[in-house]
Amino acid sequence: MSPSDIEARPKQKVERREESTRPGTYFLPAVDIFETSDELVLVADMPGVPPDAVDIHLEGNELGIEGRVRIEDYEGLKPLHVEYGVGGYQRRFTLGEAIDRQNIKAQMKKGVLMLQLPKAEHARPRRITVQAT
Amino acid sequence: MTLTYRDPFEQLQNELDRMLGAALGSVGSAGLYPPVNVFDAADAFVVKAELPGVTPEQVQIEVENETLTLRGARAFSEPSGEAAYHRRERGVGQFRRVVRLPGRLDPEGANAEYRNGVLTVRIAKARETRPRRIEIQAS
Numbered sequence: 001m002s003p004s005d006i007e008a009r010p011k012q013k014v015e016r017r018e019e020s021t022r023p024g025t026y027f028l029p030a031v032d033i034f035e036t037s038d039e040l041v042l043v044a045d046m047p048g049v050p051p052d053a054v055d056i057h058l059e060g061n062e063l064g065i066e067g068r069v070r071i072e073d074y075e076g077l078k079p080l081h082v083e084y085g086v087g088g089y090q091r092r093f094t095l096g097e098a099i100d101r102q103n104i105k106a107q108m109k110k111g112v113l114m115l116q117l118p119k120a121e122h123a124r125p126r127r128i129t130v131q132a133t
Numbered sequence: 134m135t136l137t138y139r140d141p142f143e144q145l146q147n148e149l150d151r152m153l154g155a156a157l158g159s160v161g162s163a164g165l166y167p168p169v170n171v172f173d174a175a176d177a178f179v180v181k182a183e184l185p186g187v188t189p190e191q192v193q194i195e196v197e198n199e200t201l202t203l204r205g206a207r208a209f210s211e212p213s214g215e216a217a218y219h220r221r222e223r224g225v226g227q228f229r230r231v232v233r234l235p236g237r238l239d240p241e242g243a244n245a246e247y248r249n250g251v252l253t254v255r256i257a258k259a260r261e262t263r264p265r266r267i268e269i270q271a272s
Binding site: 004005006007008009025030031032033034035036037041043045046047048049050051071073074076077078079080081082083084085086087109110111112 | 149150164165166167168169170171172173174178179183184185186187207212214215216217218219220221222223224225226227228229230235247249250251253
């Protein structure tokens with residue numbers, strides 16, 4: 001029987017953390033980013049991160065996401081075989097579009113962050129309809 | 134006198150890094166999905182798998198002899214309308230992973246929990262392989 005369609009990629013460690021306020025190991029989350037005519041959507045895998053441990057910051061056109069895991073979940077466990085590291089997640093993006101900051105929507109479910117960034121009115125493509133007279 | 138302050142979070146993380154680092158003999162899962170970490174919890178084995186975005190009801194978990202099998206699928210986060218992708222790093226599709234544990238298992242004593250995208254399966258060791266404490270009798 002065939003194994004999996006999905007290939008696991010090793011988690012990549014964040015080596016240099018500027019402005020870090022919290023110590024610890026951080027990894028780059030895998031993301032999907034897509035764009036529709038009126039919004040940018042970012043989907044990030046952050047397994048182990050509870051909904052209340054996510055930070056999103058947007059400064060100028062720099063978007064940063066960060067999530068922290070509950071290390072306590074590992075207390076009393078002795079590792080026998082390790083395939084992935086455990087730590088927080090952090091990643092930065094530069095946005096090419098002006099964003100309507102008031103209407104950003106974020107949802108964290110099952111270890112997946114879904115961020116909807118609506119484009120600012122002036123950045124949206126406009127369709128001008130010619131009215132028949 | 135020197136004062137050293139240690140963030141308890143940092144301490145725990147360092148400890149975990151050290152523990153995981155020491156056990157990280159063969160790095161990675163050679164692309165096998167999902168990646169798993171296996172722990173010894175005295176009377177049980179604990180297997181943790183990173184499976185973000187999966188519907189837990191659709192994950193099949195089987196325990197037989199010394200192996201644990203995880204089967205399921207990870208769906209695509211389909212945009213509702215027309216969309217252009219800038220990045221696509223998240224893997225999607227079916228998965229099947231067989232994990233051989235270092236000891237016999239008691240399939241009756243297994244339970245699973247899915248929280249924040251991490252699946253934790255706890256399987257009791259077969260009775261005869263559990264550590265036993267033997268008391269020395271006073272004569």
